[in-house]
Amino acid sequence: NAGVMQNPRHLVRRRGQEARLRCSPMKGHSHVYWYRQLPEEGLKFMVYLQKENIIDESGMPKERFSAEFPKEGPSILRIQQVVRGDSAAYFCASSPFIEADTQYFGPGTRLTVL
Amino acid sequence: DQQVKQNSPSLSVQEGRISILNCDYTNSMFDYFLWYKKYPAEGPTFLISISSIKDKNEDGRFTVFLNKSAKHLSLHIVPSQPGDSAVYFCAAIASGGYQKVTFGTGTKLQVIP
Numbered sequence: 474n475a476g477v478m479q480n481p482r483h484l485v486r487r488r489g490q491e492a493r494l495r496c497s498p499m500k501g502h503s504h505v506y507w508y509r510q511l512p513e514e515g516l517k518f519m520v521y522l523q524k525e526n527i528i529d530e531s532g533m534p535k536e537r538f539s540a541e542f543p544k545e546g547p548s549i550l551r552i553q554q555v556v557r558g559d560s561a562a563y564f565c566a567s568s569p570f571i572e573a574d575t576q577y578f579g580p581g582t583r584l585t586v587l
Numbered sequence: 588d589q590q591v592k593q594n595s596p597s598l599s600v601q602e603g604r605i606s607i608l609n610c611d612y613t614n615s616m617f618d619y620f621l622w623y624k625k626y627p628a629e630g631p632t633f634l635i636s637i638s639s640i641k642d643k644n645e646d647g648r649f650t651v652f653l654n655k656s657a658k659h660l661s662l663h664i665v666p667s668q669p670g671d672s673a674v675y676f677c678a679a680i681a682s683g684g685y686q687k688v689t690f691g692t693g694t695k696l697q698v699i700p
Binding site (some may be wrong): 477479504506508513514515516517518521528529564566568575576577578579580581 | 591593621623628629630631632633636676685686687688689690691692693
């Protein structure tokens with residue numbers, strides 16, 4: 474059973490460009506979470522999604538950031554008009570059901586904004 | 588506002604000795620606590636957890652202690668091994684259903700052979 478997959482692993486963008494980060498949850502997992510880790514900080518919750526639904530986006534900046542988890546395909550975290558402060562590691566996690574007491578994390582996407 | 592705090596950014600321990608990693612929290616709604624281990628360029632991996640109805644949970648070399656009145660938990664690793672060298676994150680979940688995990692800032696453990 475493959476683990477949580479994230480791609481790309483590294484992404485370089487210039488200021489003003491768009492960044493698309495993909496997350497394929499573990500097989501059978503319908504709950505996806507995105508976290509951001511800024512340098513020298515812990516992981517910060519951004520958004521929690523189930524298939525086709527955003528359940529909690531309280532940790533996501535109101536502007537430029539959006540997330541989706543379509544019926545088919547991976548979850549996408551989209552950052553429009555990136556700025557240098559968006560440079561961070563973005564981690565995706567998945568769990569099989571709401572009562573899961575652990576989340577399985579992907580290897581992360583390291584975004585660098587030049 | 589950092590609701591989960593790990594005040595020691597780093598810790599060095601001799602191989603074979605005990606490693607003690609500490610964590611404090613401020614949110615009284617937290618009722619489930621986890622420790623994650625993270626190697627460079629990888630995602631965090633779950634290590635051990637404890638419910639607020641317990642004060643101790645043990646799994647092999649790893650033991651987590653919870654002191655609810657002090658809002659403090661600790662992870663003990665004994666004996667420490669060089670492969671334990673990693674960043675350890677303390678994390679917490681508040682009662683209310685889904686799994687919005689609040690992480691601490693991490694402690695980098697180095698086990699010296």
